Amino acid sequence: MSNYFPAADAGSISPGHGRTVNVHGREFALWNIGGQFFCIDDECPHRGGPLGAGTMQDGEVFCPLHGWGFDVRTGACSSRPDRPVRTYPTRIVDGQVQICLEPNPSILRSSESSDAAGET
Numbered sequence: 001m002s003n004y005f006p007a008a009d010a011g012s013i014s015p016g017h018g019r020t021v022n023v024h025g026r027e028f029a030l031w032n033i034g035g036q037f038f039c040i041d042d043e044c045p046h047r048g049g050p051l052g053a054g055t056m057q058d059g060e061v062f063c064p065l066h067g068w069g070f071d072v073r074t075g076a077c078s079s080r081p082d083r084p085v086r087t088y089p090t091r092i093v094d095g096q097v098q099i100c101l102e103p104n105p106s107i108l109r110s111s112e113s114s115d116a117a118g119e120t
Contacts, residue, residue: 004098020052031072037097038072039088
């Protein structure tokens with residue numbers, strides 16, 4: 001059974017742009033960099049800002065609430081390296097960008113265990 005599900009028409013997200021997409025009741029931020037699509041959690045780990053509504057510069061999306069930056073290719077956070085977001089595999093099938101609902105295993109959100117410790 002495939003864990004990939006349609007998220008958007010590939011032609012609907014121009015290079016350098018992204019948006020929030022809802023797949024099976026979950027929100028993701030889907031970004032197009034030079035025709036390659038990258039998917040991260042839509043929720044910023046800082047205060048929950050929608051990363052799909054952020055601005056993109058050099059492969060990094062900036063949260064619209066407080067400006068935390070995330071590399072959409074890796075999920076790494078330039079503002080707080082200990083607070084990455086999960087990334088998800090994508091593929092294009094018949095002109096549709098599909099997202100795998102299983103996150104890439106390379107980045108584990110350390111914030112899941114440190115949320116109770118507070119924010120800075």
